[in-house]
Amino acid sequence: MNVALAKTDTGTALGEAFALARPRLPGGGKVANTRQQAFEAYERIGLPNRRIEDWKYTDLRVLMRDVLPLAPAPDAAALSRAADALKLHAIDGVRKLVLVDGVFAPKLSDLGKLDAGLTIRTLRDVLEADDAALHAKLFALDAANPMIALNSAMMTDGVVIAVADGTRLAQPVHVIHIASGGLPAAMFTRSMFSLGKEAAATLVESYICADDAENYQVHDSMVIHIGDGARLDHVRLTEDSREAFNISSSAITVGHKAHFNTFGMNTGTIVSRYQAVIGIVGEHSQVETNGVNLLNGRQHADTTLVMNHVAPNCSSREVFRAVLDDRGHSVFQGRINVHQPAQKTDAKMMTRALLLSDEAEADNKPELEIFADDVQCGHGATTGALDDSLLFYLRARGMTEKQAQALLIQAFVGEAIESIVNDDLRELAISAAERWLAARA
Amino acid sequence: MIHLGKNTTSRIISKGIAAGVSQNTYRGLVTAHRKATNARNFTACDSLLIGDKCGAHTVPYIEAKNSSALFEHEATTSKISEDVLFYCVQRGLSQEEAVGLVVNGFVKDVLQQLPMEFAVEAQKLISISLEGSVG
Amino acid sequence: MTALLQVKNLQVRVEEQEILHGLTLTVNAGEVHAIMGPNGSGKSTLSHVIAGKPGYEVTGGEILFKGEDLLDMAPDVRSAKGVFLAFQYPVEIPGVTTMTFLRTALNAQRKARGEAEYLVPDFLRKVREVAGSLNIPMDMLKRGVNVGFSGGEKKRNEVLQMALFQPSLCILDEMDSGLDIDALRVAADGVNALRSPERAMVVITHYQRLLNYIVPDHVHVMSKGRVVKSGGKELALELEATGYAQYEDVAA
Numbered sequence: 001m002n003v004a005l006a007k008t009d010t011g012t013a014l015g016e017a018f019a020l021a022r023p024r025l026p027g028g029g030k031v032a033n034t035r036q037q038a039f040e041a042y043e044r045i046g047l048p049n050r051r052i053e054d055w056k057y058t059d060l061r062v063l064m065r066d067v068l069p070l071a072p073a074p075d076a077a078a079l080s081r082a083a084d085a086l087k088l089h090a091i092d093g094v095r096k097l098v099l100v101d102g103v104f105a106p107k108l109s110d111l112g113k114l115d116a117g118l119t120i121r122t123l124r125d126v127l128e129a130d131d132a133a134l135h136a137k138l139f140a141l142d143a144a145n146p147m148i149a150l151n152s153a154m155m156t157d158g159v160v161i162a163v164a165d166g167t168r169l170a171q172p173v174h175v176i177h178i179a180s181g182g183l184p185a186a187m188f189t190r191s192m193f194s195l196g197k198e199a200a201a202t203l204v205e206s207y208i209c210a211d212d213a214e215n216y217q218v219h220d221s222m223v224i225h226i227g228d229g230a231r232l233d234h235v236r237l238t239e240d241s242r243e244a245f246n247i248s249s250s251a252i253t254v255g256h257k258a259h260f261n262t263f264g265m266n267t268g269t270i271v272s273r274y275q276a277v278i279g280i281v282g283e284h285s286q287v288e289t290n291g292v293n294l295l296n297g298r299q300h301a302d303t304t305l306v307m308n309h310v311a312p313n314c315s316s317r318e319v320f321r322a323v324l325d326d327r328g329h330s331v332f333q334g335r336i337n338v339h340q341p342a343q344k345t346d347a348k349m350m351t352r353a354l355l356l357s358d359e360a361e362a363d364n365k366p367e368l369e370i371f372a373d374d375v376q377c378g379h380g381a382t383t384g385a386l387d388d389s390l391l392f393y394l395r396a397r398g399m400t401e402k403q404a405q406a407l408l409i410q411a412f413v414g415e416a417i418e419s420i421v422n423d424d425l426r427e428l429a430i431s432a433a434e435r436w437l438a439a440r441a
Numbered sequence: 442m443i444h445l446g447k448n449t450t451s452r453i454i455s456k457g458i459a460a461g462v463s464q465n466t467y468r469g470l471v472t473a474h475r476k477a478t479n480a481r482n483f484t485a486c487d488s489l490l491i492g493d494k495c496g497a498h499t500v501p502y503i504e505a506k507n508s509s510a511l512f513e514h515e516a517t518t519s520k521i522s523e524d525v526l527f528y529c530v531q532r533g534l535s536q537e538e539a540v541g542l543v544v545n546g547f548v549k550d551v552l553q554q555l556p557m558e559f560a561v562e563a564q565k566l567i568s569i570s571l572e573g574s575v576g
Numbered sequence: 577m578t579a580l581l582q583v584k585n586l587q588v589r590v591e592e593q594e595i596l597h598g599l600t601l602t603v604n605a606g607e608v609h610a611i612m613g614p615n616g617s618g619k620s621t622l623s624h625v626i627a628g629k630p631g632y633e634v635t636g637g638e639i640l641f642k643g644e645d646l647l648d649m650a651p652d653v654r655s656a657k658g659v660f661l662a663f664q665y666p667v668e669i670p671g672v673t674t675m676t677f678l679r680t681a682l683n684a685q686r687k688a689r690g691e692a693e694y695l696v697p698d699f700l701r702k703v704r705e706v707a708g709s710l711n712i713p714m715d716m717l718k719r720g721v722n723v724g725f726s727g728g729e730k731k732r733n734e735v736l737q738m739a740l741f742q743p744s745l746c747i748l749d750e751m752d753s754g755l756d757i758d759a760l761r762v763a764a765d766g767v768n769a770l771r772s773p774e775r776a777m778v779v780i781t782h783y784q785r786l787l788n789y790i791v792p793d794h795v796h797v798m799s800k801g802r803v804v805k806s807g808g809k810e811l812a813l814e815l816e817a818t819g820y821a822q823y824e825d826v827a828a
Binding site for chain 2: 056340343353355356357358359360361362363364365366367368369370371372373374375376377378379380381382383384385
């Protein structure tokens with residue numbers, strides 16, 4: 001392998017960062033070994049570059065210029081800045097679980113009156129405990145992906161949430177990542193959400209930062225298991241600082257007769273990548289994934305989704321929208337794999353990009369890999385500007401150019417946002433889109 | 442399909458048929474550069490699967506670098522519907538003829554673009570390569 | 577008194593080709609003018625240029641609206657000033673409900689005129705009243721703008737907007753296209769209800785049929801980018817009998 005290639009300045013610096021961080025990383029013995037192996041797996045490939053097919057449009061050798069040191073555990077000042085940031089983004093009626101600079105912050109979280117059947121532990125506790133089975137699940141993510149391997153090596157904390165069989169959580173769980181805005185730093189986190197049989201829950205993940213936070217790096221990962229007959233509604237909102245870097249990965253397995261509805265929206269960061277692998281392993285299950293990227297300035301956002309249909313009689317829907325202004329660059333890579341046993345699969349994917357500026361760029365790679373013949377699979381992709389005749393109609397009715405554009409953009413992203421089932425969360429996404437549009441005007 | 446000039450239009454129609462144990466792959470790049478204003482592309486990329494040991498792979502790359510480019514891409518994968526086959530067989534066609542009929546319909550968009558003599562040749566080729574793959 | 581609309585010697589090009597070669601037209605408040613002519617005579621171009629649709633190059637002449645130069649104004653400014661174009665083919669806007677669209681447009685116009693914007697309850701009351709008078713069910717307004725509307729519904733939606741925005745100049749571009757007789761009558765009744773001494777209408781049509789329902793005060797015949805004949809409503813009937821052929825020569 002190309003060990004030599006990994007030894008770019010960034011690559012070397014990451015090795016040093018790992019060595020420095022090791023004493024602080026939770027988990028001894030076997031966990032420490034697994035971390036070492038993960039780091040070696042990372043080093044074999046190094047920072048992904050455009051020569052690796054999956055990273056063709058997001059070359060981290062170019063985009064990730066500096067290696068930042070592991071963020072220190074937040075002190076009182078950092079926690080207080082985080083608490084201020086939290087006030088602006090708090091949603092009513094949810095259970096908040098807050099990570100500040102990659103470390104769980106119990107004082108900012110809602111840990112009281114846990115519903116029966118809900119358990120919440122920190123990743124640190126889980127890694128320090130002797131629980132090989134749980135450790136195996138936490139390390140089950142694809143180690144061939146260098147950024148996941150790096151995350152496995154460096155993860156400091158996170159939340160490990162379990163919802164017991166038959167438990168239907170009335171209150172959404174809101175995991176909030178806050179960058180407190182100290183010195184430029186990197187945070188590595190991993191969380192897990194296991195939903196038992198016939199259980200139901202809503203999981204929200206937000207990435208936010210304190211007022212003065214600028215340059216920082218988020219490396220997050222999430223493992224999700226959805227049991228037979230269970231339903232998970234999932235919303236991710238990335239509102240990191242405009243200088244921030246966010247690489248998040250998730251691995252989701254969907255059981256039998258289960259339902260997974262996920263929505264992601266990105267308005268922040270300078271460089272981001274969200275990579276998710278969804279495995280539909282049980283029959284008669286249903287997955288809907290929807291995403292919106294609203295980008296301007298020099299923002300680069302990459303959404304890479306793999307939908308693995310392993311079991312027969314399942315359906316999946318992917319709807320993705322990108323709105324690009326200035327030099328915004330959006331990447332959507334969606335692959336639908338239909339394995340040979342997955343007969344009667346019904347899989348559809350639609351990605352659309354709206355370019356508001358001549359310097360924006362939209363790259364779409366919607367792939368189909370089909371090994372079963374009795375399937376209905378399709379994808380569509382469109383790229384274009386706002387329709388002139390629609391704009392003129394709206395202006396002829398008295399709207400200014402910006403107003404007319406805003407209305408059409410809202411409608412364009414609305415199709416993806418509408419998929420959010422929870423009214424409050426849908427409103428949250430709509431208002432995030434409105435904030436972005438208002439900032440444009 | 443690389444659009445470099447202004448006001449250019451392209452169309453890609455790809456029809457892949459995989460029968461038996463064959464694998465069919467479409468890989469295609471459509472791109473419009475910064476200065477290629479008003480570039481238009483339409484891509485349709487359909488796969489037909491005959492039998493349960495074959496595979497279809499569609500890997501399009503769609504890169505738009507200016508706002509006036511309008512790209513549309515569609516891909517579908519399907520098998521020959523049992524209902525359609527039954528309908529044809531009920532009307533007196535053999536199973537093989539019925540498949541041939543459906544396949545010819547499937548590839549018509551492409552073949553009708555060819556000069557007559559090539560179209561006839563291509564149609565013959567399709568029926569030869571389908572021989573024995575149904576059953 | 578200043579005329580509401582004065583088009584003076586208007587010359588318009590589309591991509592190097594001159595479509596209007598010096599068109600003159602004066603419309604006073606309270607009047608209904610019909611503009612008739614064969615396909616390609618420039619009728620729709622005139623309506624588009626008055627409303628400010630991009631893609632037309634005005635190479636000569638002027639358009640004054642209430643004495644102000646219209647050509648310098650953006651389309652939304654013209655709209656706020658009271659110019660309303662009922663489109664021949666109203667566009668479909670998926671994802672934007674008619675209600676949202678109406679409120680955004682009405683408030684944008686009011687804001688531009690320095691008037692207070694409507695609050696949601698007041699707006700709803702107003703729309704309900706206007707829609708009720710046009711027999712438009714409220715369900716229709718919850719759908720995307722013109723999405724899945726029949727030809728008749730689309731035109732009724734245009735009339736609804738006219739009634740809601742209360743413009744001082746309504747230009748109806750081929751309002752009869754794609755409508756059957758019943759739908760045409762419903763739309764025309766809506767338009768007639770809006771006739772008033774303060775408001776003028778310019779009805780663009782190929783056929784005389786529409787003018788049975790919206791009876792004009794003046795009729796102009798266009799051919800090859802000019803008004804070649806003007807008269808009273810009897811001119812429309814005369815045209816129906818003789819056709820446009822005689823005017824092709826006049827323009828040539």
